[in-house]
Amino acid sequence: MRAYKAKSVERIELPDREARERHLHEAGYNVFNLDAEAVFVDLLTDSGTGAMSDEQWAAIHRGDESYAGSESFQNLEAAIEDVMGFSRIVPAHQGRGAENVLYGALVSEGEYVPNNTHFDTTRAHIVNAGGEPVDCPIESDPGDPFQGNLDTEAVRELANEVGAERIPAVVVTITNNSLAGQPVSIANLREARAVADELDARLVIDACRFAENAYFVAQREAEFDGESVASIAREQLSMADAIVMSGKKDGLANVGGFVGVRENDDEFYEQARQRGILFEGFSTYGGMAGRDLEAMAVGLREAVERPYIESRVEQVAELGTLLQEVSVPIRTPTGGHAVYVDAGEFLPSIPREEFPGQALVCALYEEGGVRAVELGELAFPGEDRAQLVRLCLPRRTYFRDHLEHVAETFATVADRREELPGYEIVDEPAMAELRHFSAELRPLD
Missing domain, CATH: 3.40.640.10 (Type I PLP-dependent aspartate aminotransferase-like (Major domain))
Structure with missing residues (x-):
C-alpha cells in the first residue's frame, strides 16, 4: 500500500515509434543524451528525481x-x-x-x-x-x-x-x-x-x-x-x-x-x-x-518513517515480481531502490564486448519509451562483473500502471531479442570511469 497520495501531477507522453528511433539515433545510442520530454517512464536514476512531500x-x-x-x-x-x-x-x-x-x-x-x-x-x-x-x-x-x-x-x-x-x-x-x-x-x-x-x-x-x-x-x-x-x-x-x-x-x-x-x-x-x-x-x-x-x-x-520506507521498498519488489512474471532474469532478492536485470542472460547472443546491457537499454527505449541505465562493460570497462541493467525507481513518483508498462515493454523486447544488435563506441571521454555518461555508440551490423 502506498503511504502517500498525489497532490500535484505532471503530464507525460509516449512519443511514437518513429520519433523514439530518431531520438535514440540523435543521442548517439546513449540514453543519458535523451531529452527528458522524449521519455515516458524514466528509470535512469533515483538521484534527485523523486517527488517531495x-x-x-x-x-x-x-x-x-x-x-x-x-x-x-x-x-x-x-x-x-x-x-x-x-x-x-x-x-x-x-x-x-x-x-x-x-x-x-x-x-x-x-x-x-x-x-x-x-x-x-x-x-x-x-x-x-x-x-x-x-x-x-x-x-x-x-x-x-x-x-x-x-x-x-x-x-x-x-x-x-x-x-x-x-x-x-x-x-x-x-x-x-x-x-x-x-x-x-x-x-x-x-x-x-x-x-x-x-x-x-x-x-x-x-x-x-x-x-x-x-x-x-x-x-x-x-x-x-x-x-x-x-x-x-x-x-x-x-x-x-x-x-x-x-x-x-x-x-x-x-x-x-x-x-x-x-x-x-x-x-x-x-x-x-x-x-x-x-x-x-x-x-x-x-x-x-x-x-x-x-x-x-x-x-x-x-x-526513516516506517510507512514511507516500507512502501518505497515494496514498490521496488512489486516491479521485480512483474518482471519475473514475464520471465525477465533479475537479481534476487530485489534491492531498495532498483531492480537489476541480468542483460547477459537476457541477451546471450551478444558478447560483453558488444555491450549487451546497452543493447537492452536501447531496445527498452525504442519499444516503450522506458529509460534505464547500463551497469556492465560500458559503465565499468574491463571488470569481471555481470552485465546488468538497472531500473531505478524515483521516490513517490510512479504507480502500478507505470510498472506494468515497463513489464509489457520487456515482454515485447523479449519477443524480438534475437534481432537486437550489439554496439560499438564511436566517441568516448578520456576518463574511462565516466565514459557511460557521455560516450556515443552505434549499432553493429
Missing part, C-alpha cells in the same frame, strides 16, 4: 538565503545529528560534490581504497586523487539476505599485499548500488569497523541509501527484529568515522549532499571544510540554496 514544499518557503550562518543550515545540522548521529558536516551541492570533498582530503597518490563495491563517481574521485579503488564484495548465493556485504578478509589480504599504511580508509556503501542494490548487515559493518581499526584506517560509510539499508536490517537481521528503522539507521552509522551522502537519495530532496565527520577528528574535519569552501561554497550553504537545506532537513526525517 507537502512538508518539504512548506519548508522551502522558510529558506534562509543568508550566505553565512543560515538558520536553514542549522536546521539541516540538527536533522543530520538526530537522524544520523553526526554533528559536524560539510555541505555540498550533491553527492559527487561531497565525494570530491571527502576523497580529495582523504586519498593521496599511490594509496588504495577498498570498498564493498565502488560506484562510478566514487571510483572516479579516488582515481582523480591518485588512488586505486579496489572492490571487495563477498561471494554470495541468490537469496542470501545481505549480498552487499564487504569481504573483510579480502581487505586484510590487500593490506598484506600493499602495506596497511597505504590504505587510508575502508569504505562500505549502503546499500551496495553497484552490486544490485543489495543491503549490508550491521554485523558486517562491525567487522568493517574492526578491520579499519587493525589497519589504522578510517571507516567511511557511503550513506546515500542508509534508510533503505536500515529497513532491510529490520527485516532480515535477527538481532534487530522489532527495532525501529530510525534506531537501526543510527546504529549502522555509529560504526563510521566519516560518512558521505547524496541528499538526492534518502534525503528525499532534488539537490544537495554532505560529508559528516566525527567530533574527535578535528584535523580531518578542517581539511574537508576548507576543501568544501574551495569547491562547493561557504560552510553554511555548500552550493545549496537555503530552501534546499530546508527540504533535505525534512526529507531525512521522513526517510
Whole structure:
C-alpha cells in the first residue's frame, strides 16, 4: 500500500515509434543524451528525481538565503545529528560534490581504497586523487539476505599485499548500488569497523541509501527484529568515522549532499571544510540554496518513517515480481531502490564486448519509451562483473500502471531479442570511469 497520495501531477507522453528511433539515433545510442520530454517512464536514476512531500514544499518557503550562518543550515545540522548521529558536516551541492570533498582530503597518490563495491563517481574521485579503488564484495548465493556485504578478509589480504599504511580508509556503501542494490548487515559493518581499526584506517560509510539499508536490517537481521528503522539507521552509522551522502537519495530532496565527520577528528574535519569552501561554497550553504537545506532537513526525517520506507521498498519488489512474471532474469532478492536485470542472460547472443546491457537499454527505449541505465562493460570497462541493467525507481513518483508498462515493454523486447544488435563506441571521454555518461555508440551490423 502506498503511504502517500498525489497532490500535484505532471503530464507525460509516449512519443511514437518513429520519433523514439530518431531520438535514440540523435543521442548517439546513449540514453543519458535523451531529452527528458522524449521519455515516458524514466528509470535512469533515483538521484534527485523523486517527488517531495507537502512538508518539504512548506519548508522551502522558510529558506534562509543568508550566505553565512543560515538558520536553514542549522536546521539541516540538527536533522543530520538526530537522524544520523553526526554533528559536524560539510555541505555540498550533491553527492559527487561531497565525494570530491571527502576523497580529495582523504586519498593521496599511490594509496588504495577498498570498498564493498565502488560506484562510478566514487571510483572516479579516488582515481582523480591518485588512488586505486579496489572492490571487495563477498561471494554470495541468490537469496542470501545481505549480498552487499564487504569481504573483510579480502581487505586484510590487500593490506598484506600493499602495506596497511597505504590504505587510508575502508569504505562500505549502503546499500551496495553497484552490486544490485543489495543491503549490508550491521554485523558486517562491525567487522568493517574492526578491520579499519587493525589497519589504522578510517571507516567511511557511503550513506546515500542508509534508510533503505536500515529497513532491510529490520527485516532480515535477527538481532534487530522489532527495532525501529530510525534506531537501526543510527546504529549502522555509529560504526563510521566519516560518512558521505547524496541528499538526492534518502534525503528525499532534488539537490544537495554532505560529508559528516566525527567530533574527535578535528584535523580531518578542517581539511574537508576548507576543501568544501574551495569547491562547493561557504560552510553554511555548500552550493545549496537555503530552501534546499530546508527540504533535505525534512526529507531525512521522513526517510526513516516506517510507512514511507516500507512502501518505497515494496514498490521496488512489486516491479521485480512483474518482471519475473514475464520471465525477465533479475537479481534476487530485489534491492531498495532498483531492480537489476541480468542483460547477459537476457541477451546471450551478444558478447560483453558488444555491450549487451546497452543493447537492452536501447531496445527498452525504442519499444516503450522506458529509460534505464547500463551497469556492465560500458559503465565499468574491463571488470569481471555481470552485465546488468538497472531500473531505478524515483521516490513517490510512479504507480502500478507505470510498472506494468515497463513489464509489457520487456515482454515485447523479449519477443524480438534475437534481432537486437550489439554496439560499438564511436566517441568516448578520456576518463574511462565516466565514459557511460557521455560516450556515443552505434549499432553493429
